[in-house]
Each structure stands twice: as structure tokens, then as C-alpha cells.
Amino acid sequence: MDDRFGDNPFFVLELEVGCTSMDVMRQADKLIGMLELGVEKAATYPTPAGDKPRTVDKVRAARARLLVPEKRFFDEIWAKARAVDGAAAQAAGPDLFGALWWR
Amino acid sequence: MSGAAIIIVFFVLRVLVGTIGVGGLGSQEPRDRIERDFGFLLLWVLLGPAWLASWVGGIVDLNPWLLGTALALTPVMLPWALCRRITMPLGLVRMTYWIARLSMYVLGRDRYGGPLLAATVAFRQRPQSERTRAWLRGRYEKLKELRGGSATGWAVLLDEDDDDREMGQSRMEAAAWxxxxxxxxxxxxxxxxxxxxRAIEQQHWRAALAVARRRESKLFWAGPKVLQKLGVSVSELAQAASRGTLDVVLAATGSRPAFGGSPALEVTEAVAQRALRDAHPPAGVSLRLALLRCAHREQWQAVLDEVSASTEKRAQAPAPTGDALADAVTTHLxxxxxxxTSAVELHRFGRAWEDVLYRDDTRAALVGRARALGVNNPEQVFERIEGEVTDAIAALVGEVDMGRDIAEPSTLVTMAAEEVRDQRVEALELCVGQIAGRVAANRRLPTVDEFEEFAVMLHLYDRVARSAADGRELAYSQIGSQLTDWACWLWNDRQQYSLANAIFRFCAVEGLRTNHIELARINLDNIGCRGG
Structure with a gap:
């Protein structure tokens, strides 16, 4: 769970920050079932940093985190992020060194 | 024959123009050029007609003797063309070196280092054996005096590791002095x-523009006497430095050597101007001609297109919404x-988090939410977030140019910047202290290693200058006089006139920029010294 945005359990489970523990359990079970059946819609989830692939392990880890109050509070803070234009694209400058005649 | 005649007439005119001093400010310093032109003229007068006649006769009569003579004379008549078009692209290192030794016209300003530069370019064209590498390094290490050509060649030779571009940049900047x-x-x-x-890769568009525009400033060094003639005093230079227009004045007086015309630099100017959304970026025929003259022009064209497109869809900083936590987290993302790319952006990021972590109302709201969730110790969570934020800021402070005043500074960013600045000042002092110790003990390094120390020092100096608004002043006040002593030692005891002159030049310009007028004046006087 290093990526505060891409791996945030609220985004993985597509839940609002005010959801209950029951909502967490129900949503996790539903997503695991869909993933095991290979439902395409469940294969990715949206985050403010762009779409990410969803796996059964990720869903289980998200469920476990949201059931621990300290971890849930921490993740709630990061889940407040809004999508930012251009945030998904890592803007690296072009490499022109190979275009120099002497290199 | 007419070709030889045209070349001879051209150089006669060049020598005449140089001798009677029609070259304006250039007439202050064209002596070596006149000598060079005269040498070239003499060579063409003596051998040019015979060489061309040998080619014509050899081809028309299919005479092997004449063709052999023509071929044998070619490295003497057109050594640089032979290197540039044949031996360098083929990666023939030793042959390039020996032929380039004859190229007094193109490489004469660095008689021994220039051919090494050519050989290094040949070395880079294809995989070479360790023996060749050792031979080339050995040539550099045996140089009696390192000049501009050999300094550039050394930087090119070591510019193999793309992950170490920072140090490569410092070597190139050292060579530019x-x-x-x-x-x-x-x-x-x-x-x-x-x-x-490098500037394009880092998307430092202002730096790219400055480099591109440095291609055209006058070539001639204006010493104190010339400054006087031009009506520019040292204190006026210092004023220009404080107004941020020093580079303009220095370019006008020619104290920073220009890079010279290059199609790549012309295209760079267009790229930077488009990225900066200049109202009148270069376009049309001149840009097309520059692109046509560029090696790998399709890559330069792609960069131009990419920059034009990216300025349309540039990511915008998120606008504040009034929800402090959402704003801070979104800015974090x-x-x-x-x-x-800017210190302003970084300070905005720091201030957004300060509004969450240190403002009573937002903190109380978060504590309330934590209690509702059953969190026993919300302070632990805050500490963890604070740690993540300060780590992110510390990493970014090292990357961003913090060297200017900010209207609304963030305390978190300022503290992180001070810590980074102190570490960097320590590293710079250590480096210059070691050099000073070596000078005191008269411990000599091979010339290329002295240059390497200059490049390392520039690297550390630049890091300090970029770490805080007062970074440049702090760095110069710590090391200015020690650097001057080092350069004096290189000049007096080691006869490394060119490297010493480069360090004097650096000390003079930085002294003016940081308002150390007396030290700048000493170094300006030192630049005017003649050695050898």
C-alpha cells in the first residue's frame, strides 16, 4: 500500500469515505465474486491518478485495511483527492542527446 | 585551378581585413586569427594549385602517380574535412587524431587538445577496445596544458553514462568557462x-533559451581596458547583476564566450520560445533552414511538434475549493x-498541508472524525502524514531551483530548504577546503583531474545556489577567495593558464552577481593577464 492514491482502499472498493463496515464487507465480496467470474467491468477501478487494475488480492487487502480504524482514518484522508488534469501522465522531456551529430 | 584561386583570394581578404582592424571590437583580439589565416593562405599559395592540378591530371589521364600525390596531400590541404566526413564517422580514433593534428585552421586554438576532441568524437561513434580507450585517456592525462578543446573532449569522453547527466552538465559548463x-x-x-x-530534457525552457541565445553574442573577451572604452565600469556590471541583466551586459561586452552558430541551437531557441508561449516564436524559412541543417532533423522536428502540442494541454495546478484537506491532498497528488518545476509551486504545496496540519479548526474537525471512527490516538496518524509530507518536500526541494524570494513562503518548505542548503554548503566547503589544502601543500594533480575538480566544484556550487534565495551569496562568500587562490596557483606554479583563466572568469562573474565587488575586480584584472 505504498501508493496513497492508486492503491487507496476506498478507490479499490469504489466506496465513499462515509461508508459503514457492512458496506465494506458487502462490496468486497461482490467485487471478489465478479473478479473470479472474470467480469470485465471489475477488472479496473478509477482513481484520481488514472485507472488501475484490480485484483482479488488488492480487494482483500483493501477490505482488511478499512476494518482497522487507524488505517481507515489514514486512508480516508488520502481518499479526499480529486482528479487532476494531466496527473496520470508523467511528463518527461524528450531525449535529444542521440540527435547530436557527435554523439 | 579557379577553386584554389577563390580560396586564396578569400584568405587574402580576411588577412587584410584583420590587419587593418575593420573588425570593430573584434579588432582588439584578432591576432591569432590573422596568424592562422596567414598560415592557411601560405599553405594554399604554395601547395593548393599543385594539389588541385594533381587531382585534375590524375583523373583525366588516369595517372596513378598524380592520383597518389593528390591523395597524399589531401590530409595536409583539408585535414578537418577528411576527419569530419570520413575518419570520425568511421570511428577511426588514432587516424582521426593524427590527421586532426594537421588541422591548424579549425583546431589551432587548442593545438594538442583539439585533435583529442576530434579523436574522442570518433571514439564515440562505435564500440571501441579497452586498448583504444586507455590510449585516449593516456593522451588526455599527458597534456601539458588543458585548453577549451581538450576540456570539451574530456567532458565528451566521460559523457557515457546517461544516468550521470548532472555531472556531465557540470563538466560541459566548466568547459564553457x-x-x-x-x-x-x-x-x-x-x-x-x-x-x-540537457535543458530541453529537463524542460528548463528559460535555461534552453539562454543557451540558444548565447550562440550569437560577440566572441571577444573584453578586459578592464575594453570595458573602460565601452564605458562599462565594474560597479555598473554589479548593478546589472543585481537587476538580473548581467548576462546581457556580459554578452554585450563579450566576457562569456559564445557557443557560435549552430542549427541545433537555432531550433532550441524555437523550441524554448514555443514552450514559453512567446508571442513571436521563430518560424518560417529560417527555422526550416535550421532544421534542414540539423543532424537527425526528424528528432528535432518531433520535439518542436511535441512542445507545440503540449503547451496546449499543459497540466494546470488544481484550483482551491475551500476544503483545506481536499485541496492539500489534491495538490499532493x-x-x-x-x-x-518551480519553487512557487512547491511553496503552494507546503502551505496547503500547513492549513491541514497546523490550523486549529481543520485539525479539530479531523480529530472529531477520528474519534467517531474509534481511533484511539489520532495524533499518531497526523505524525505519519506530517512525516510523509516532509519527506516529499525534502525530495522536491533538492530538485527545484529555490534560489529566489517567494512572496508567501511555506514554513515546511523553508525548513526543508534550509536543511538541504546547510548540507550542500558543507559539501561545497569540504570540496574547496580540500583544494585549498592541496594548494597549500603544493600537491599537483594531472591536468584533467584539476579540471575535474573545477567541474565538481561547479556542480556543488550550483546545488547551493539553487537551494535557497541567499544560496549563491552564501556559496560565494564561503569559497570565492579560496577559488581565486587556487586559480593563482594554477597560473603561477603550474602554468595552467587556460584553466586558471576559466576559474578567474567564473570568480569574476559570480563575484559581480553576489556583489563581492573587490574580489570580482581582482578576478577581472586576473583575466586580463597574459601567460605562456
Whole structure:
């Protein structure tokens, strides 16, 4: 769970920050079932940093985190992020060194 | 025969123009050029007609003797063309070196280092054996005096590791401080082109523009006497430095060697101007001609197109919404997902988090939410977030140029910047202290290693200058006089006139920029010294 945005359990489970523990359990079970059946819609989830692939392990880890109050509070803070234009694209400058005649 | 006649007439005119001093400010310093032109003229007068006649006779009569003579004379008549078009692209290192030794016209400003530069370019064209590498390094290490050409060649030789571009940049910048009179034009152009590529890679558009525009400033060094003639005093230079227009004045007086004309630099100017959304970026025929003259022009064209497109869809910083936590977290995502390019952006990021972590109302609301969730110790969570934020800021402070005043500084960022600045000042002091100790003990390094120390020092100096608004002043006040002593020692005891002159030049310009007028004046006087 290093990526505060891409791996945030609220985004993985597509839940609002005010959801209950029951909502967490129900949503996790539903997503695991869909993933095991290979439902395409469940294969990715949206985050403010762009779409990410969803796996059964990720869903289980998200469920476990949201059931621990300290971890849930921490993740709630990061889940407040809004999508930012251009945030998904890592803007690296072009490499022109190979275009120099002497290199 | 008419070809030889045209070349001879051209050089006769050049020598005449140089001798009668029609070259304006250039007439102050064209002596070596007149000598060079005269030498070339003499060579063509004596051998040019015979060489061309041998070619014509050999081809028309299919005479092997005449063809052999023509071929044998070619390295003497057109050594640089032979290197540039044949031996360098083929990667023939030793042959390039020996033929380039004959190229007094193109490489004469660095008689021994210039051919090494050519050999190094040949070395880079294809995989070479360890023996060849050792031979080339050995040639550099045996140089009696390092000049602009050999400094550039050394930087090119070590520029193999793309992950170490920072140090490569410092070597190129160190080479750019050498006097134009000891730097072959081809080497200066290479330095300019490398620095332009680096600025484009880092998306430092203002730096790219500055490098590109340095191609055209006058070539001639204006010493104190010339400054006087031009009506520019040292205190006026200092004023220009404080107004941020020093580079303009220095370019006008020619104290910073220009990189010379290069199509790559012309295209760089267009790229930078488009990225900066200049109202009148270069376009049309001149840009097309520059692109046509560029090696790998399709790559330069792609960069131009990419920059034009990216300025349309540039990521915008998230606008504040009034929800302090949402704003802070969104700004966090924004700065983590793309390179942060300005200190203003970084301070905005710091202030957004300060509004969450240190403002009573937002903190109380968060504590309330934590209690509702059943969190026993919300302070632990805050500490963890604070740690993540300060780590992110510390990493970014090292990347961003913090060297200017900010209207609304963030305490978190300022504290992190001070810590980074102190560490960097310590590293710079250590480096210059070691040099000073070596000078005191008269411990000599091979010339290329002295240059390497200059490059390392520039690297550390630049890091300090970029770490805080007062970074440059702090750095110069710590090391200015020790650097001057080092350069004096290189001049007096080691006869490394060119390297010493480059360091004097650096000390003079930085002294003016940081308002250390007396030290700047000493170094300006030192630049005017003649050695050898």
C-alpha cells in the first residue's frame, strides 16, 4: 500500500469515505465474486491518478485495511483527492542527446 | 585551378581585413586569427594549385602517380574535412587524431587538445577496445596544458553514462568557462548543443533559451581596458547583476564566450520560445533552414511538434475549493505525479498541508472524525502524514531551483530548504577546503583531474545556489577567495593558464552577481593577464 492514491482502499472498493463496515464487507465480496467470474467491468477501478487494475488480492487487502480504524482514518484522508488534469501522465522531456551529430 | 584561386583570394581578404582592424571590437583580439589565416593562405599559395592540378591530371589521364600525390596531400590541404566526413564517422580514433593534428585552421586554438576532441568524437561513434580507450585517456592525462578543446573532449569522453547527466552538465559548463581564444569553435558549439539538449530534457525552457541565445553574442573577451572604452565600469556590471541583466551586459561586452552558430541551437531557441508561449516564436524559412541543417532533423522536428502540442494541454495546478484537506491532498497528488518545476509551486504545496496540519479548526474537525471512527490516538496518524509530507518536500526541494524570494513562503518548505542548503554548503566547503589544502601543500594533480575538480566544484556550487534565495551569496562568500587562490596557483606554479583563466572568469562573474565587488575586480584584472 505504498501508493496513497492508486492503491487507496476506498478507490479499490469504489466506496465513499462515509461508508459503514457492512458496506465494506458487502462490496468486497461482490467485487471478489465478479473478479473470479472474470467480469470485465471489475477488472479496473478509477482513481484520481488514472485507472488501475484490480485484483482479488488488492480487494482483500483493501477490505482488511478499512476494518482497522487507524488505517481507515489514514486512508480516508488520502481518499479526499480529486482528479487532476494531466496527473496520470508523467511528463518527461524528450531525449535529444542521440540527435547530436557527435554523439 | 579557379577553386584554389577563390580560396586564396578569400584568405587574402580576411588577412587584410584583420590587419587593418575593420573588425570593430573584434579588432582588439584578432591576432591569432590573422596568424592562422596567414598560415592557411601560405599553405594554399604554395601547395593548393599543385594539389588541385594533381587531382585534375590524375583523373583525366588516369595517372596513378598524380592520383597518389593528390591523395597524399589531401590530409595536409583539408585535414578537418577528411576527419569530419570520413575518419570520425568511421570511428577511426588514432587516424582521426593524427590527421586532426594537421588541422591548424579549425583546431589551432587548442593545438594538442583539439585533435583529442576530434579523436574522442570518433571514439564515440562505435564500440571501441579497452586498448583504444586507455590510449585516449593516456593522451588526455599527458597534456601539458588543458585548453577549451581538450576540456570539451574530456567532458565528451566521460559523457557515457546517461544516468550521470548532472555531472556531465557540470563538466560541459566548466568547459564553457574557457576563453574563446583557447577553444576551437567546433568544441564551443558542441558544449552549447549538449547544454541545450540537457535543458530541453529537463524542460528548463528559460535555461534552453539562454543557451540558444548565447550562440550569437560577440566572441571577444573584453578586459578592464575594453570595458573602460565601452564605458562599462565594474560597479555598473554589479548593478546589472543585481537587476538580473548581467548576462546581457556580459554578452554585450563579450566576457562569456559564445557557443557560435549552430542549427541545433537555432531550433532550441524555437523550441524554448514555443514552450514559453512567446508571442513571436521563430518560424518560417529560417527555422526550416535550421532544421534542414540539423543532424537527425526528424528528432528535432518531433520535439518542436511535441512542445507545440503540449503547451496546449499543459497540466494546470488544481484550483482551491475551500476544503483545506481536499485541496492539500489534491495538490499532493499533483506534485507527485509530474516534475515540479518551480519553487512557487512547491511553496503552494507546503502551505496547503500547513492549513491541514497546523490550523486549529481543520485539525479539530479531523480529530472529531477520528474519534467517531474509534481511533484511539489520532495524533499518531497526523505524525505519519506530517512525516510523509516532509519527506516529499525534502525530495522536491533538492530538485527545484529555490534560489529566489517567494512572496508567501511555506514554513515546511523553508525548513526543508534550509536543511538541504546547510548540507550542500558543507559539501561545497569540504570540496574547496580540500583544494585549498592541496594548494597549500603544493600537491599537483594531472591536468584533467584539476579540471575535474573545477567541474565538481561547479556542480556543488550550483546545488547551493539553487537551494535557497541567499544560496549563491552564501556559496560565494564561503569559497570565492579560496577559488581565486587556487586559480593563482594554477597560473603561477603550474602554468595552467587556460584553466586558471576559466576559474578567474567564473570568480569574476559570480563575484559581480553576489556583489563581492573587490574580489570580482581582482578576478577581472586576473583575466586580463597574459601567460605562456
Amino acid at each position: 574557457f576563453d574563446w581564444r583557447v577553444s576551437p569553435a567546433v568544441g564551443r558549439r558542441m558544449v552549447g548543443e549538449w547544454l541545450a539538449c 499533483f506534485v507527485k505525479s509530474r516534475p515540479v
